[in-house]
Amino acid sequence: MNKKTVLITGASRGIGREMAKVFAKNEYNVLINYNKSEKEANELYDELISKGYSVVLYKADISNPLEADAMVKFCIGTFERIDVLINNAGITDYKMFTDTTNEDWNNIINTNLNSVFYTTKSAVKYMLYEHSGKIINISSIWGMVGASYEVAYSTSKAALIGMTKALAKELGPSNIQVNAIAPGVIQTDMLNGIHEDVIEDLKNETPLLRLGTPLDIANLALFLASEKSNFITGQVISSNGGFVIN
Helix, strand or coil: CCCCEEEECCCCCHHHHHHHHHHHHCCCEEEEEECCCHHHHHHHHHHHHHCCCCEEEEECCCCCHHHHHHHHHHHHHHHCCCCEEEECCCCCCCCCHHHCCHHHHHHHHHHHHHHHHHHHHHHHHHHHHHCCEEEEEECCHHHHHCCCCCHHHHHHHHHHHHHHHHHHHHHHHHCEEEEEECCCCECCHHHCCCCHHHHHHHHHCCCCCCCECHHHHHHHHHHHHCHHHCCCCCCEECCCCCCCCC
8 A cells, every 4th residue: 555644533523523534635544533423433434435535433542552552553454554643632621720620630631641642652663663754743722821721621732742842852863753733723612612702802812813724724734744844843833823923
């Protein structure tokens, strides 16, 4: 098989779903990982298969190291390679820090951070053998600047940025690039718990006067996965419409 292969975690909805579509259209083999959103995953699979794209579904709770490892092995066994790993799976929980329970905290850290460690550790073994690979971690602007009522989420995404920078230095000599995308406010299900007035304020505070779309992020991921980005590593690229400018 000459096609490149991408494994996308949390790919049944939102940004992950759009990335699966974009990579499939650009002739990648795509492994669509999902955990709970089986209906959405099957619908996406059927849509892409009907268009003749090379995709497979894989159900895994990647906060479990055994399931994450089995998923990576399945990907390599199916497509004989893994060129790009996109760590996209993530959850949030809007509540005051004082109302955040130990269970809330652990759930977010396990899903948003520990899962990245497990999946990446497994994929890197193959990439090191091949002396090539691209790892793209989906962080958030809240990992850069913090967000009220999202302390656990912001913490997990900030840690992901630190992991990206450190791992890029370690894997660079092996020709493996590691970068992070820190999306701004994106039109996905994660906005469902936010009042419309707040969303409108966020839009007005964005210099481009709009919210981001999953396609905005998917196109950036496609660039980072391509050979055009071969000299980019350890970077945090924030597609946020100017909402945060460093």
